[in-house]
Amino acid sequence: xxxxxxxxxSPDQVIxxxxxxxxxxxxxxxxxxxxxxxxxxSWFITRHLSSEMNxxxxxxxxxxxxxxxxxxxxxxxxxxxxxxxxxxGTLFLFICMSNxxxxxxxxxxxxxSMTTTAALATCVxxxxxxxxxxxxxxxxxxxxxxxxNFIFFPFHVMGELSRTLALTVRLFxxxxxxxxxxxxxxxxxxxxFPVVMQILGLxxxxxxxxxxxxxxxVYIASALSAEDEVHHTETNKExxxx
Amino acid sequence: MHIDWFVFLAQIFNFLxxxxxxxxxxxxxxxxxxxxxxxxxxxxxxxxEDLKVKANEEAELYEKRNRMLHEKKxxxxxxxxxxxxxxxxxxxxxxxxxxxxxxxxWQDMLVREQDAFFYDLRxxxxxxxxxxxxxxxxxxxxxxxxxxxxxxxxxxxKALDEEKSVQIRKAISGGGNKVIxxxxxxxxxxxxxxxxxxxxxxxxxxxxxxxLKQPDIVSGIELRVNGHKIAWSLNEYLxxxxxSLTETLQKEAHTT
Numbered sequence: 001x002x003x004x005x006x007x008x009x010s011p012d013q014v015i016x017x018x019x020x021x022x023x024x025x026x027x028x029x030x031x032x033x034x035x036x037x038x039x040x041x042s043w044f045i046t047r048h049l050s051s052e053m054n055x056x057x058x059x060x061x062x063x064x065x066x067x068x069x070x071x072x073x074x075x076x077x078x079x080x081x082x083x084x085x086x087x088x089g090t091l092f093l094f095i096c097m098s099n100x101x102x103x104x105x106x107x108x109x110x111x112x113s114m115t116t117t118a119a120l121a122t123c124v125x126x127x128x129x130x131x132x133x134x135x136x137x138x139x140x141x142x143x144x145x146x147x148x149n150f151i152f153f154p155f156h157v158m159g160e161l162s163r164t165l166a167l168t169v170r171l172f173x174x175x176x177x178x179x180x181x182x183x184x185x186x187x188x189x190x191x192x193f194p195v196v197m198q199i200l201g202l203x204x205x206x207x208x209x210x211x212x213x214x215x216x217x218v219y220i221a222s223a224l225s226a227e228d229e230v231h232h233t234e235t236n237k238e239x240x241x242x
Numbered sequence: 243m244h245i246d247w248f249v250f251l252a253q254i255f256n257f258l259x260x261x262x263x264x265x266x267x268x269x270x271x272x273x274x275x276x277x278x279x280x281x282x283x284x285x286x287x288x289x290x291e292d293l294k295v296k297a298n299e300e301a302e303l304y305e306k307r308n309r310m311l312h313e314k315k316x317x318x319x320x321x322x323x324x325x326x327x328x329x330x331x332x333x334x335x336x337x338x339x340x341x342x343x344x345x346x347x348w349q350d351m352l353v354r355e356q357d358a359f360f361y362d363l364r365x366x367x368x369x370x371x372x373x374x375x376x377x378x379x380x381x382x383x384x385x386x387x388x389x390x391x392x393x394x395x396x397x398x399x400k401a402l403d404e405e406k407s408v409q410i411r412k413a414i415s416g417g418g419n420k421v422i423x424x425x426x427x428x429x430x431x432x433x434x435x436x437x438x439x440x441x442x443x444x445x446x447x448x449x450x451x452x453x454l455k456q457p458d459i460v461s462g463i464e465l466r467v468n469g470h471k472i473a474w475s476l477n478e479y480l481x482x483x484x485x486s487l488t489e490t491l492q493k494e495a496h497t498t
Binding site: 012021022023025027028031032035038039042043046049050051052053055059062063066067070082085086087089090093094110113114115116118119120122123 | 244245246248249250251252253254256257258259260261263264265267268269271272273274275276278279282
């Protein structure tokens with residue numbers, strides 16, 4: 001059964017239930033499904049965690065994933081990695097799970113909806129100044145937009161918006177286009193070729209999840225490091241003048 | 243591309259909710275478990291390091307005690323050796339003293355035995371000489387030896403000089419006027435009368451004579467009175483014979 005037909009570009013268009021402006025479409029439904037799998041799975045595995053040397057396989061699996069995420073974040077922020085794990089980790093796990101579940105017949109990735117990718121990119125767009133300000137204060141963060149001088153302010157703002165848009169479109173475009181390509185290939189080619197494309201799709205899905213999470217962290221880290229650089233420069237100046 | 247703003251906001255809410263739930267059920271717990279494990283491992287390492295340090299200290303202490311024990315053993319061994327040497331010397335000294343004492347006792351005993359031997363020899367020689375002389379006198383002169391001894395005794399009494407006579411006289415009067423004449427043989431009555439007459443004539447009157455037979459006086463006769471005596475016996479000759487014999491025996495002993 002085709003949930004999203006080929007002529008429908010996004011699962012947003014599959015309305016399941018609506019009342020007034022409240023709409024429950026396929027995107028939200030599958031998002032809830034992914035959320036349920038992640039949350040229930042996490043709860044189930046972490047019910048009896050052990051801090052001893054002998055741990056269960058699933059705990060090992062989750063520890064490996066979390067360790068990799070922490071490691072990647074640590075490489076960029078140098079310190080306080082645990083502070084960013086919930087945002088970056090959730091981005092990666094949600095997108096990765098959404099993309100991987102595409103292999104399940106009938107499942108439509110929420111990430112093939114631009115509404116979802118835009119929402120995620122917006123979260124990153126808000127998180128960058130949130131972490132920047134919470135780390136170094138509002139003044140230092142805003143001043144960064146006027147570096148090296150005020151003329152660059154519009155460019156900084158455009159940069160912020162454009163990279164958010166880039167995050168949105170990159171993920172949406174990749175996943176949506178892949179689904180469409182597989183759908184078209186199913187119609188026109190033998191059965192084996194779409195299977196290969198599905199495998200390729202898994203790879204692309206995981207890579208896209210990685211790219212989205214890493215880019216998010218890069219944006220946050222660049223804001224943090226820029227603040228750090230300003231902070232260091234001021235400290236050095238104070239040191240010289242003293 | 244149409245974006246439904248309700249769905250957009252709903253997805254933001256969904257994402258934030260997911261973030262919260264995962265933070266609560268996944269990251270927090272997993273990170274805590276990992277941190278706890280790391281802390282435990284670190285504490286175990288620290289504990290192991292402490293134990294290692296403690297073990298090293300124990301080993302050093304043991305080594306030190308061992309060294310001290312060894313030194314103490316050496317000292318004790320030296321002391322024991324010295325004590326043993328001293329004890330050995332003391333025992334050697336004691337043994338030497340004991341040996342000397344035994345040797346002295348042995349020599350003493352030897353001397354006593356020698357004396358006893360010579361005494362016995364003298365007795366035997368005297369008896370033999372007496373027997374031989376009496377037999378010789380009896381055979382040759384046909385005169386009893388005892389008679390000749392009594393004659394000699396009487397001759398000696400008569401030959402006393404004045405000074406000796408006075409001394410004996412005083413001794414007789416100091417000894418209660420009693421004279422004892424001892425002889426190895428019995429003296430016949432006529433001979434006793436001769437002796438008494440000679441004494442009275444040469445020394446004094448007014449004393450009583452008591453005759454005793456004393457085999458120890460070898461072939462002789464003697465007058466004893468208060469520390470003085472007039473005597474004749476074979477002892478004089480025998481003593482000369484014994485002296486000569488002793489010298490000969492000692493020379494023999496030295497040569498052997």
